[in-house]
Amino acid sequence: xxxxxxxxxxxxxxxxxxxxxxxxxxxxxxxxxxxxxxxxxxxxxxxxxxxxxxxxxxxxxxxxxxxxxxxxxxxxxxxxxxxxxxxxxxxxxxxxxxxxxxxxxxxxxxxxxxxxxxxxxxxxxxxxxxxxxxxxxxxxxxxxxxxxx
Numbered sequence: 001x002x003x004x005x006x007x008x009x010x011x012x013x014x015x016x017x018x019x020x021x022x023x024x025x026x027x028x029x030x031x032x033x034x035x036x037x038x039x040x041x042x043x044x045x046x047x048x049x050x051x052x053x054x055x056x057x058x059x060x061x062x063x064x065x066x067x068x069x070x071x072x073x074x075x076x077x078x079x080x081x082x083x084x085x086x087x088x089x090x091x092x093x094x095x096x097x098x099x100x101x102x103x104x105x106x107x108x109x110x111x112x113x114x115x116x117x118x119x120x121x122x123x124x125x126x127x128x129x130x131x132x133x134x135x136x137x138x139x140x141x142x143x144x145x146x147x148x149x
Contacts, residue, residue, distance in 0.1 A: 005037040007102050010080040011130045014104070017044040017057065018082045018137055024049060028137045031057040031081040033065040033074065033098075040077070041065035057081060058089035062096050074098040082134040084111035084127060094120045101125045104134030 010032055017030025021044035033041040043060035047053055058081055066072050078100040085093060085101065090112035093101060097120050106127060108114060119125060 007080070007126070007129045010034055010039070010078070011082070011102065011104060011134075013039060013042065014057075014080040014082050015130065015133055015137070017042055018134070021045045021057070022137065022141055028141050029057045029081065029083050031061040031079060033061050033077050033079050035065075035069075035077045040068040054088065056086065056089050058085050059092055062092055062098075066096070072096065078102060080129075082130075083107050083138065084113060086110050087112055087115045087117045090117040090119060093123065094118060096120075098123055102129050103127045104129055105131040105138070 013032045014030040017032065018028040021030060022028035026045040026048050028045070030044045032039050041061045041064035043057045043064060045057050046055040046060060058079065061079065062074065065074055065077060074096040077098050079093065079098055080102045082104040084103045084105065084107045086107065099122065101119070101123060106113065
């Protein structure tokens, strides 16, 4: 039997978190951190709720995963995030020594790839997983924001 716990399975979990952010009028980005096919952290953007520019989904997930593990290094963990990490989040992921980052859609303007942010040498990155769904959610959010103003 094929392993049902693949990248799409976990990206769907991250997209569920992004939907929660959308409902809270937060930029809809969601993240989950997985170890051994088990979700150990779930998070979404909370920058508006917490009035904190650092409260990105990835930052919230890193903290939750570190608390779960009982240590600051996320070796053997995979982050699933709906949008490519920004420079701040990529920097935090560097220090966490996370093993793998899987993202949905690219952030062509502010993403870590465009800004050439270094990741930990052992961190692998894979993009484009459910990218259309992730991009559509962001587009829908900003269309709704524009129409309300």
